[in-house]
Structures are given as C-alpha cells and as structure tokens.
Amino acid sequence: MVLIRYLLPVVACLLIGACSSVLRWTPEAHVVVSGETVYSIAFRYGIDQRDLIGWNKLSASGLIFEGQHLRLTAPDRYIPVQSPAQTTGSGKSTPATRRAPLPGQSPAVPVTWTWPVNGPVIAGFATTARTQSGVHITGKRGQSVHAAASGEVVYAGNGLPGYGQLLIIKHTSNYLSAYGHNQKLVVGEGDRVTGGQLIAKMGEGLNQRPLLHFEIRRSGKPVNPLQYLPKR
Known part of the structure; x- marks a missing residue:
C-alpha cells in the first residue's frame, strides 16, 4: 500500500502529460544522440x-556531434559570460551585469507575447x-498552433520524453518558448518565424486529450507563461 501511495503521483503526472522535463537531479555529463541540439539538451x-x-x-x-560527451555542471573557477554594458538615456553606460536577475528583481520582458492557440x-x-x-x-485535434513571438526554431523533433512532437523557438538570448504534443510540425530547425505565424497542428497529450503544452523559459528556467501572455 505504501508503494502504491508513492506511485500514484507519478501515474497522475503521466496521465496529464508533459510534466516538467527539468530533472531534479542533474547528471554530470550527457552523451549526444542523433537529432539533439544544444538547445534541446539545455532544455532537458x-x-x-x-x-x-x-x-x-x-x-x-x-x-x-553524435557521441560527444557534454558536461552539465560548471567547471572549477568558471566565470559566466556577462551581459555587455548598456547605455542609459543619458548616454552613460551601466556596468555589465550577470544574466540572472537579482533576488526580488522582476526581469523586463524583451519580446511581445501572443497566445499560441485559442482555447482554455x-x-x-x-x-x-x-x-x-x-x-x-x-x-x-489539428487546430493551428502559432508562434507566441518572433524568433528562430532551434529544435524540432520528438527526442525529449513527455513532450511528443516538440518545437523550441529562441526569441532572444534569454527567452525560449516551447510547444509540445503537436500532431504535425510545419516549420523546421533554422527557420525564422514571426509572432502569430502557423508553426504546428495540435495533437494529443498522453491521456489522448487534444492539447498544446506551452512553456516560456528565461535563461533556461521555466517561468509562468500566464505572467507573460496578454490577459484575456
């Protein structure tokens, strides 16, 4: 009975489909397989x-390259690349800052987001x-899925468990969006897309219910899409 109680959340997660692919435990290395990109591995x-x-x-x-070993943790004494200095309205440059926002700081949204699909x-x-x-x-099923903002398709495939046919679009150096459980992809890796452009057709989740799994990620971390998408 105890085992069943612990397994129930896992089963429920699978029935909903497309649970978080961000692993709670990150291995030290990843071996590249065919079809993967830097973006899909980082996303995983x-x-x-x-x-x-x-x-x-x-x-x-x-x-x-296929078979390449990639480390998934920072080496000793690694210093992250910092953002370039920015110019203020007064013409003075501000010091370079790290990519991550300071605690309690709300990051500015550098893109204009739109809903990728109509539906609740x-x-x-x-x-x-x-x-x-x-x-x-x-x-x-088959409903049009649109790019939530302009950008470049950096992954198109089904290599990430729990996402089905998946698209990942890079909007800026900080922001990505992801579209999972598609029936059909109509754009491919390297394609440039504009906000509102048709990119896929809606498929089904693991419970066979038509749905789109949609994510926005900032600096690799998932953020709440409802805080970025326009109110409706």
Missing part, C-alpha cells in the same frame, strides 16, 4: 544554453517538484 536539464556552450568550450553556434487553460504552471513547467491549453 533546465540549464541556460549559453552555460552549456561555455562549460564545454563549444563554438558560438553550439555545434555538437486546463493545467497551470507550478514550481514544486514533478509538476507543470508550462501550461496546457486544450482545443481540437
């Missing part, structure tokens, strides 16, 4: 793709262990 482990590139001394493009939200975002890293929006 909930780390910033820029850190993954820096830790492994990759080229700026993030080129990786049936599962919300949560930050506790093994819960939603995004939101579920229901609709009809």
Whole structure:
C-alpha cells in the first residue's frame, strides 16, 4: 500500500502529460544522440544554453556531434559570460551585469507575447517538484498552433520524453518558448518565424486529450507563461 501511495503521483503526472522535463537531479555529463541540439539538451536539464556552450568550450553556434560527451555542471573557477554594458538615456553606460536577475528583481520582458492557440487553460504552471513547467491549453485535434513571438526554431523533433512532437523557438538570448504534443510540425530547425505565424497542428497529450503544452523559459528556467501572455 505504501508503494502504491508513492506511485500514484507519478501515474497522475503521466496521465496529464508533459510534466516538467527539468530533472531534479542533474547528471554530470550527457552523451549526444542523433537529432539533439544544444538547445534541446539545455532544455532537458533546465540549464541556460549559453552555460552549456561555455562549460564545454563549444563554438558560438553550439555545434555538437553524435557521441560527444557534454558536461552539465560548471567547471572549477568558471566565470559566466556577462551581459555587455548598456547605455542609459543619458548616454552613460551601466556596468555589465550577470544574466540572472537579482533576488526580488522582476526581469523586463524583451519580446511581445501572443497566445499560441485559442482555447482554455486546463493545467497551470507550478514550481514544486514533478509538476507543470508550462501550461496546457486544450482545443481540437489539428487546430493551428502559432508562434507566441518572433524568433528562430532551434529544435524540432520528438527526442525529449513527455513532450511528443516538440518545437523550441529562441526569441532572444534569454527567452525560449516551447510547444509540445503537436500532431504535425510545419516549420523546421533554422527557420525564422514571426509572432502569430502557423508553426504546428495540435495533437494529443498522453491521456489522448487534444492539447498544446506551452512553456516560456528565461535563461533556461521555466517561468509562468500566464505572467507573460496578454490577459484575456
């Protein structure tokens, strides 16, 4: 009975579909398999793709090869690349800052977000262990899924467990969005898309209910999409 009680949350998670893929325990290394990109690997482990590139001394493009071993933790004495100095309205430059915001600081949203699909939200975002890293929006099978903002498709495939056919779009160096459980992808890696552009057709979650799993990530970490999407 005790074992069943502990297994129930796992079963419920699978029935909902697309639970958080951010692992609570991160291994020290990852072996690249066919179809993976720096972005999909960073997404899987909930780390910033820029850190993954820096830790492994990759080229700026993030080129990786099948069978390559990538470290998933910072080496000793590693100093993250800092953001360049910014110019204020007075023309004075402000000191460079780290990518992560200071505690209690609300990061400015550098992109204009739109809803990726029309439909009610049936599962919300949560930050506790093994819960939603995004939101579920229901609709009809084959319904159009649109880019939530302009950017570049940096991953298109089904290599991440729990997401089905998945698209990841890079909007800025800080922000990514992800679209899971698609029936069909109509854009591919390297494509440039504009906000509102058709990118996929809605599929089904693991419970066979039509839905889109949608995420926004800032510096590799999931954030609540409802705090970024326009009110409706």
